Amino acid sequence: MTTTTRTTSDNIDFQNLVVLLDEVLRMKDGEAHDFYAQHNTLDKINHVAVCYQDDVAIGCGAFKKFDSNTVEIKRMFVHPDHRGKGIASAVLKELEIWASEIHYANCVLETGKNNPEAIAMYQKNGYEIISNYGQYKNIETSVCLKKSISK
Numbered sequence: 001m002t003t004t005t006r007t008t009s010d011n012i013d014f015q016n017l018v019v020l021l022d023e024v025l026r027m028k029d030g031e032a033h034d035f036y037a038q039h040n041t042l043d044k045i046n047h048v049a050v051c052y053q054d055d056v057a058i059g060c061g062a063f064k065k066f067d068s069n070t071v072e073i074k075r076m077f078v079h080p081d082h083r084g085k086g087i088a089s090a091v092l093k094e095l096e097i098w099a100s101e102i103h104y105a106n107c108v109l110e111t112g113k114n115n116p117e118a119i120a121m122y123q124k125n126g127y128e129i130i131s132n133y134g135q136y137k138n139i140e141t142s143v144c145l146k147k148s149i150s151k
Contacts, residue, residue: 002053002087004094009045013057014075017050021060021077045074049094051087059087063095066108071099073109076118088121096149105150110136111143119143 007014051059059078063071073095078087096107109127111118123129127145136142 002051002058002090004049004051004090006094006098007048007050009048009062011048011050013050013052014048014060014062017057017060017077017079018075020079021075024077047071047095047098048075049091049098051078051091053082058082059091061088061091061095063099063107065104069104070106070108071095071104073107076109088118089125092122092125096147100149106146106148108133108144108146111145113141113143119145 009015045062045064047064048062049060050057057079059082061076062074064074066072073092076088076091078091099107107127108130109122110132111122113119119129122145125147127147130144130146131137132139132142132144136144
């Protein structure tokens with residue numbers, strides 16, 4: 001049975017999953033990894049979801065305030081042994097519900113063109129590709145997406 005818990009970036013299970021995420025991203029991003037890594041710190045993230053299967057952390061995600069109406073989804077990861085089971089979608093849905101509960105209307109996120117599985121998962125969950133924003137504006141390897149979560 002899987003359960004999803006709301007927590008913060010102080011959660012050790014989240015921190016351990018992020019170590020694995022960073023290892024995967026280091027391989028996928030290659031020379032661009034240092035650029036992306038500077039935008040993915042764990043400093044005081046107050047909105048983290050960790051998915052557990054039988055008390056073992058298998059997936060995670062988080063969000064940070066982007067602007068007054070929007071959160072940015074960050075640090076989405078599912079352990080490779082548990083992919084293809086809807087875990088990422090479940091974590092994403094939990095983050096969207098939480099953001100909606102605290103009165104945000106939209107979610108944005110950035111992922112890499114070298115991560116087509118993630119892009120497909122986000123699109124399956126209603127995200128649409130948008131123009132790159134902020135620090136990703138002129139980064140050709142970035143893909144930015146957005147979804148309205150207002151009811």
